[in-house]
Amino acid sequence: MTAAAVSELRKAYGSFEALRGVTFEIHAGEVFGLLGPNGAGKTTTVEILAGYRRRDSGTASVLGEDPERAGSAWRERIGVVLQSSATYANLTVAESLRLFAGYYAKPRPVDEVVELVGLQDKRRARVRTLSGGQKRRLDLGLALVGDPELLFLDEPTTGFDPAARRAAWETIRSLRALGKTILLTTHYLDEAEQLCDRVAVLREGRLEAIGAPAELAGAExxxxxxxxxxxxxxxxxxxxxxxxxxxxxxxxxxxxxxxxxxxxxxxxxxxxxxxxxxxxxx
Amino acid sequence: MRVLWHELRAQQLLFWRSRELAFFTFLLPIGFFVLLGSVYGEDEIEGVKGSRYLLAGLLGYGVAATAFAGLSISLVIRREEGILKRLRATPLPPATAIAAMLGSTLVVYALEAVALIAIGRAFFDVPVPDRLLSLALVLLLGALTFAALGLALTAFIRSGEGSSAVVNAIYLPMTFISGSFFSPHSFPRALELIGEILPLTHFIRVVRYVLLEHGQIWSRPGAVSIVAAWGVGGAIVAIRYFRWEPREG
Missing domain, CATH: 3.30.160 (Double Stranded RNA Binding Domain)
Structure with missing residues (x-):
C-alpha cells in the first residue's frame, strides 16, 4: 500500500530550482528517509507533501489526497515536525499537548504522549524552561497527539547529543512498531542506516538513488x-x-x-x- | 463550535499568562486613567468634568492598545517563531484560529471597559453610562475595526523583535493625536487635521457623544461610517496579505 507518492515534482524559488523532477513512493508502515546535503531539496519536498507549499508541476498524493487541496479531515491523519518551530513559551508541557489534542477529533491521551516522548518529569514545566532537546521532544509530542497515520520529521535529531539521539531513535522505532508511516529527512547517514526501511538520496533537486540502505550500499x-x-x-x-x-x-x-x-x-x-x-x- | 471554544479559552490563558501583554494592553489604560484622572479629573474640559471626558478618551486608548497593538505584536511574534505555521498543519481551521483571537481580544477589551467605568464610578464620580446598548455597539465596532487594522499591520512587520517598535511608533502618536488624553482642540491646526483622518478620533468622538451627551450610535452615521470604512479597509488588506509563515532569509 502506498502512503504517499510524488511524480516529476518541480519547484523553483525565483531562479533557484529546488526540485527538478523528483519521483518516489512511500509505502504504508515504512520509515522512509530523505538524504542529501543542505540545499538538496529535502525540506522543500517535505513542505510540499505536508501541504505548506505549492509545487510548480508534477503530481503529489498523500494518504490519497492532493496536499494542496486537502482539508481538516486530511490534517487529522498527518503529523508534522519542522526544523524550527516554537510553541507557546508560557504554557506547560501538559497544557500544550492538551491544547493541540483539542484540535483533533480522536486524539491520543496526553499522558500516553508524554510518556512516548519521555517528558514525564516535565509535565508541569513551562515550555520556556525546557532544554533544546526537551523542546524537540515536545515538538514530536505535539505532532503525535492527533494519533497520525503519517508523520513528517524534518531533521528530527539535528543538534542532539549522542544519548538524546539514541533515545529519539528508540521513539521512532516504537512509532514504526505502532504501524505509523514515517518520512524523515536527515544528513546523518548512521541515522538513516539505523532507522530507515528505504532511503532516497537527493542532490541538487534530483533523486540520485533510492532503495534499502543495505541495497544501496550493496550496489557497490x-x-x-x-x-x-x-x-x-x-x-x-x-x-x-x-x-x-x-x-x-x-x-x-x-x-x-x-x-x-x-x-x-x-x-x-x-x-x-x-x-x-x-x-x-x- | 467545540474547537472555537477550546481555542478561545487557550487564547485567554495565553493572554493573561503573558505579563508584558497583559500589562501594556490591559493595565496601562487603567493606570493612565487613574493617573490623569488624579491630575485633571476635577478640571473642566470643553464644558465637561475632566474625569468624564477622560473616560471616553481612555476607552479609545484601550481599544488601540488591546485590539490594535496587542493583537498585532503577539501575532507577529507567533508568526516569526513558527507557531502559526505549526497550527496550519493541524486540523484547526484558519478561520477558527482567527475567530478565537478576535473573540479573545473582545473579551479583554470588554473587561477593560468595565474596569474603566467601575474605576470612574468609584474614584472620580463619573456616572455609569446610561446608553448601554449604544455604548456596547460602538465599543464592538471599535474593537473589530482596530483588530482588522492590527491584522493588516502584521503584513508590514518583518521581525518579531521589531514588532513592538513599529507598532508603538504608529499607535502612540495616533492615541495622542486622536485626543485620548487631552482635548484635540488644544492641538495645532495641522495635528488636528491629521486627527480628522484617523479612525480613533472618530471612534472617541462617538464614545463621547454616547457617554456625555446621552446620544445613540445611530445618530452619528458620519463618524460611525468613517470608523467602519477603516475596519473594512483593514480587513481587505488582512485577508489579502496575512501570512502564517515566518519571513525567510
Whole structure:
C-alpha cells in the first residue's frame, strides 16, 4: 500500500530550482528517509507533501489526497515536525499537548504522549524552561497527539547529543512498531542506516538513488580487504572475499608474515552517499 | 463550535499568562486613567468634568492598545517563531484560529471597559453610562475595526523583535493625536487635521457623544461610517496579505 507518492515534482524559488523532477513512493508502515546535503531539496519536498507549499508541476498524493487541496479531515491523519518551530513559551508541557489534542477529533491521551516522548518529569514545566532537546521532544509530542497515520520529521535529531539521539531513535522505532508511516529527512547517514526501511538520496533537486540502505550500499559490488605488510598499506577489492581471504591468510601463514590491522568490510551507506552527492563538487 | 471554544479559552490563558501583554494592553489604560484622572479629573474640559471626558478618551486608548497593538505584536511574534505555521498543519481551521483571537481580544477589551467605568464610578464620580446598548455597539465596532487594522499591520512587520517598535511608533502618536488624553482642540491646526483622518478620533468622538451627551450610535452615521470604512479597509488588506509563515532569509 502506498502512503504517499510524488511524480516529476518541480519547484523553483525565483531562479533557484529546488526540485527538478523528483519521483518516489512511500509505502504504508515504512520509515522512509530523505538524504542529501543542505540545499538538496529535502525540506522543500517535505513542505510540499505536508501541504505548506505549492509545487510548480508534477503530481503529489498523500494518504490519497492532493496536499494542496486537502482539508481538516486530511490534517487529522498527518503529523508534522519542522526544523524550527516554537510553541507557546508560557504554557506547560501538559497544557500544550492538551491544547493541540483539542484540535483533533480522536486524539491520543496526553499522558500516553508524554510518556512516548519521555517528558514525564516535565509535565508541569513551562515550555520556556525546557532544554533544546526537551523542546524537540515536545515538538514530536505535539505532532503525535492527533494519533497520525503519517508523520513528517524534518531533521528530527539535528543538534542532539549522542544519548538524546539514541533515545529519539528508540521513539521512532516504537512509532514504526505502532504501524505509523514515517518520512524523515536527515544528513546523518548512521541515522538513516539505523532507522530507515528505504532511503532516497537527493542532490541538487534530483533523486540520485533510492532503495534499502543495505541495497544501496550493496550496489557497490566489491568487498574491501585492507591490511599492512611491513608498514605498507594494501587494499584488495574482490567479488569473492571467501577465496581471497583464504588464499591471503594461507600465504601469510606459510611465508611467516603478519597481516597487520587486517580489516574486511563492505562499503557503508556513507561511502555510497558521498560518492553520489559529492563527486561533482568543487 | 467545540474547537472555537477550546481555542478561545487557550487564547485567554495565553493572554493573561503573558505579563508584558497583559500589562501594556490591559493595565496601562487603567493606570493612565487613574493617573490623569488624579491630575485633571476635577478640571473642566470643553464644558465637561475632566474625569468624564477622560473616560471616553481612555476607552479609545484601550481599544488601540488591546485590539490594535496587542493583537498585532503577539501575532507577529507567533508568526516569526513558527507557531502559526505549526497550527496550519493541524486540523484547526484558519478561520477558527482567527475567530478565537478576535473573540479573545473582545473579551479583554470588554473587561477593560468595565474596569474603566467601575474605576470612574468609584474614584472620580463619573456616572455609569446610561446608553448601554449604544455604548456596547460602538465599543464592538471599535474593537473589530482596530483588530482588522492590527491584522493588516502584521503584513508590514518583518521581525518579531521589531514588532513592538513599529507598532508603538504608529499607535502612540495616533492615541495622542486622536485626543485620548487631552482635548484635540488644544492641538495645532495641522495635528488636528491629521486627527480628522484617523479612525480613533472618530471612534472617541462617538464614545463621547454616547457617554456625555446621552446620544445613540445611530445618530452619528458620519463618524460611525468613517470608523467602519477603516475596519473594512483593514480587513481587505488582512485577508489579502496575512501570512502564517515566518519571513525567510
Amino acid at each position: 559490488p566489491a568487498t574491501e580487504i585492507r591490511y599492512r605488510r611491513e608498514g605498507e598499506r594494501l587494499l584488495v577489492r574482490t567479488e569473492d572475499p571467501t577465496r581471497e581471504l583464504h588464499e591471503l591468510t594461507g600465504r601469510a601463514l606459510a611465508e611467516g608474515w603478519r597481516l597487520e590491522e587486517l580489516e574486511v568490510r563492505r562499503p557503508s551507506l556513507e561511502e555510497v552517499y558521498l560518492s553520489l552527492t559529492e563527486t561533482e563538487r568543487e
